[in-house]
Every structure is written in structure tokens, then in C-alpha cells.
Amino acid sequence: MTALPEPPDLRAAFRERGYVAGDALATALRLVVALGKPLLLEGPAGVGKTEAAKTLAAALGTRLIRLQCYEGLDAQSALYEWNYARQLLHLRAAEAGGRAVTDAELYGPEFLMQRPLLEAIRQPTPPVLLIDEVDRADDAFEAFLLELLAEWQVTVPELGTLTATARPYVLLTSNRARELSDALRRRCLYLWVDYPSRAEELEIVRARLPGIDAELAGQVTRAVHALRELPLGKPPGVAETLDWAAALVALHRDHLDAAALELTLGAVLKLREDQLLARPVLEKLARP
């Protein structure tokens, strides 16, 4: 393995960008940069998995290329497509001019539409490639990813094999909607990202909303942690904590009271049943 340049102090770089990374995440990201292996991040929704990739790109000063996975995603949509309409027009124009069109001309770069994966491996400098919610894609797409992650090359029938000019830093995220294959897991570094501790979440709120009142920040994080103890259908993630705190700041509140709770409950609990279940707990935490 070729020696890679010493990665920057990612923890500090993340902190500068308002992302408070825990020890395990900072180490795992450091390994992504140093070893060039993909990292699979699993954990509940809203703990900052996608945000980690965005922040890594910003910290490394490189591009973020994102592939959002969904059911039915196929290799063609993720890799490349030919611009068929332009190809047909080109054919027609050549025919009208009495000129023959060669395959090389018809399948030239001007007709190639790069999708995220092809774009990622053709960058001159390594980008951060985020393969988001890989558990939503089908097994067949996961199998296709294996080849790409192992060889860093893809085959376009009309162009031949394209090898990565610079290996991207790859982050995959999963919410465990489907069990991923052992083969994919083996090719990746792995990290389970859980909800942050109360102290860490308070730090995140302060980092993201520097002007927030200290009491309000404390109340919000305390309330969110109490909510996560309840059997909610959709427990609040860090994103909801930040939304809630930002909503309260926008309303010029310096503490959480019943009126503020009424106005902003929708920022943290997105299901009516959850709101009904949590209201007594939140009212206890709100200052009269």
C-alpha cells in the first residue's frame, strides 16, 4: 500500500464546521482517508450519518458526490447513460447529409451522461462519494457495488473498462431497512452511530447555534433525551433537536415554557400519536 499523506486533524476540522464528531467516528474517518477503504455507517435515522460525509468533503476541501439509493435503482442510473435523443438526432442529421456514422462517433464522450458513480471515479482529485441509504437499493445493485468497491473500475460496453483516476473516499449509510450482505460488510470499515450522549448533544446544539441561550439549550437536550426514552413511533434525531432549538431561537425564546412548546412541538415530533404520548413528559420539563 502506498503511503498516503497524513490526514488533517479531522476532529478539529469537523468542529470548525459545526459537527461534533465522537472519538470512534473521528478514528473511522481517519482510516477512510489513510487506508482508502469504504466506511459503512449504520444507526438510527437522524444521528448525522449523511452529514458526516458532507462535513468530510468540506474538511478535505474536495467535492461531495452523492448517490441516493432507492428501490429499483439500477447500475445504469447510478453509473452512466447515453443521451439517446441526441444520438438519434445525430444519426438523422448524418443520414440527411449522406454521411455514414461510425460507432466510435455515436458513442463518443459528448453523448455520455455520467451518473454519480462514474463521475466519482473520473475526478482528478479524490472526491467524497456518499452512497446514501444503501439498504433501500435491491440486492442486485448491492452486488454491482461490490465490484466497483473492490476494483475501482467499471465497464462501459461501448467504451471499455474505465479505471479510477483517483480513488474516492467512500461512505455508505444504512438505516437497516434490509440486511446488507456479508460480502459488502467485509469490504467496508464499519461503525454503528448511536444517538449522542446528553453532553455531546448539548455541545452539538451550541456548536450549530452559537447564539442560543444556555438554559434553553440545556432544556432542549434534556427534553429530547427524555423523549427518546418513550416508545415513540419516530424518536427525534439530532436533526430534530437542532430544528427545535432553531425554531425556539427564531421565536426569541430563552427558555422552554408551555406556550413555546405548543408553537414548536411539530419541529421535534412528527407524528400526532407521538405528540399526544409525549405531551405530559414535555409539560413537566417546560418551565411555568
Place this chain on the structure above:
Amino acid sequence: MTAPPSQADLPSRVAALCAHLRSAHGFRLGPGETAAALAALGAVNLGRRREVRDALRAVLTASREEGRVFDAAFDTFFRQGEAPAPLRLPPLLPQTEAPLPPPPPAPASQTGDEGAAQPTPAGQAVAGEDDGDAPTPTHPNPEREAEGEPDAPAPLLHARRSPNAGAGGGVTTPEDDLAELLRAAGALVRAVELGRGRRLVPRPVGSRLDARRTLRSAARTAGDPARLRWLGRPRRAPRFLLVLDGSRSMGPHAARLLRFAHALHLRSRRVEVYAFSTDLTRLTPHLRRAVPGAALTLPDLGGAWGGGTRIGENLLRLAREERGRVTRDTVVLILSDGLDTGEPETLTRALRDLRARAGMLVWLSPLASLPGYQPVQRAVAAALPLLDAFLPAASLRDLHALGGRLQR
């Protein structure tokens, strides 16, 4: 292994850790992973124990459950100080049978960590990954218990006899009618129709023009797309989520329905199986390892088998914790007699949540095949308005008929 760590013996220590994780806990680690672990150590500060642990965990584990086992193993292999307390590691996979140690003098306190594997002696199988709030810190040997040996302290025995307690113990089912069950499972997989998938595949007639294939065929007609090719959406292959009531009241039906779950798992890879009694546990990993055709043997399922029934609480836990596994492709099959000691409101809440996200919500009850059966049990009465179907499941004939009954 009790010597303080030094950088000189680090490679051998890492290799030993990998070998231990592989042999004792079933981690899939080969020479490639060991080499990657050593490479990872080259990228972190070896003076910081926490950084070393985080780096090795990232390389050597592939799931949250493996992470927990890894942490305990790491503490043993890279122990600090001279007089450490020996740690007992909970194996992820059952190891060879070993005599049980005497029970602890006092019940151990539960950890706050949901689903955390308790440190149990090597050689003793842990209940599974979801048994965090199992009622006892260790699982007594059911055979010994059956023989009346006083091998557990009085409070433990008392807890086991309470109507809400989980009996635990390993589960073994006979192998008799697997062929028939496979036929029934196959019919069910083929019969369920949940609409069309989103993936576009080449079809003779479809909803979207297949430009690539049309253009390719146009090459044969001098660029004239004389024959259009189409893409269409195939039938949506169903996923199954089976929730099996393993409580005492289910009696022999539970074993048959468990075999049916195994048969369904053999017929489709898109099957998740959970069992519950007082507690909930995921059976899919055990079924994946089971040998088709042989008797189905599961390790101690703790509070998920043979105890009391808490349908609502366990379904609510399932709906919350496994939220991601229930999609519009999912047929949720609840296999239960509906004899519940819990509150129907909890069950209603859980079923409403599942119904909102699942493609189909079906309740299979062994009691429903009895002549003159009336769905008057509190749980069943509360569930009926939320179900797509309430069907009998007492015999092979009932299971064979499932496919036809669920056809839309």
C-alpha cells in the same frame, strides 16, 4: 496475555485477537482483515488505547452486535495494569456444551444498554441479540429444571412460575413434515400480490420506452427506430415479517408455526422471523444457519419462548425498533392465539403503526379453526378492525390454504 501491551508484540496480539474472534465468536475474519487491522494501527496513535480500540473495531466488526463482543475481547487482549479482573466473553455463536457454573449469589443488575449481551461464561449460549431485558442474568438448564433440581435461587424459580415470566430454554422441533410446509410456503410466496415494483425491466409491453434497446435495434434499420422496445414494472416480490407467539398457551402449535416460518425462509430470502413471549427476539440469524431437512434446533430463547404473553408490548417494540424492515412490500404475519395479559390499547397502537407502513397485515390463529370459534379474546377483538385478514392456522391444511385466502 496479562502482560502490559507493548508495540513489539502488537502484531502477534492483533493476530491472536482476530483468531479468538473468529473461533470463539464466529467473526468472519481472514488474513486480509488481520492485515487491514495492522495497517489501521499504522494510521493511529498507538499511545492512545481508545484510538487503537476504535480503529480495530472499525476494521474487525461488521455489525453492532459484533461491536459489543469486540469491546469485551479487546479489553482482555489489551489489558491495562498488572492485576486485571478476568473478563468473561459472551460468544455470538453457541459454543460446545459445557457444564454450567453455580448460579450467582444475587441477581445481577441489568445494564441500561438495550440488547447488550451480558457477560456469560464461555460455553453457554446467549439468547440472541434482542434479549436485553430478559428476566434473568443467566439461563438455567431447562432439563435440570424439569427434573426438579434446585439449581436456581428461590426468587428466580418464583419468577419463572409467574404468569408473565419467560420460560426460556432451547427449542427443538421435529423434521417430519418439512416437504408439506415447503409446498404451503411456496404457494403463499407465489400468491401474495402487492402491486408492481419500481424497477424497470425489459418487457414486451410496458409503460416506458426502452431507448437503449430501441436505438440498438435501430442500427439494423439504418437508424430508423422501426421497432420500439419497452420497459415495464415487474410484480413486487413480497417481503414477509413473521411474528411468532412462543408463549405457553400456543403449545404444540408454536413448534409447527416455527417450522412453517423456517419453510418460508427457505422459499424466500426476504423473510424476517421474530418470536415473542414476554420478550421479543429475532430468529432470522438462527434460521439462516439451520440445516434444511434436519431437526430445527434453536439456542435458549430466554423470555421469547415458553412463558407468558405480552402481544401488545412486543409488537410495539417491533414496530418501533424494526421500523425500517416494514415497508409497502411487507406482509406482516402475526401467528398467535391472542390470549394476552396486556392492555388492548397497546396492541391497537402497535397494529395501527404496522398497518400504516406494511403492505398487508394478517393474523393467523390456531384457535380460529375450532368449530364455533368466536374472536372474543380482548386482543383479537381489538385487532380485528385493523387487520387485512384473520385466518386459521392450526393444521397443515390451513397453512396450504393461506395462499389462496390471501390472493387479492
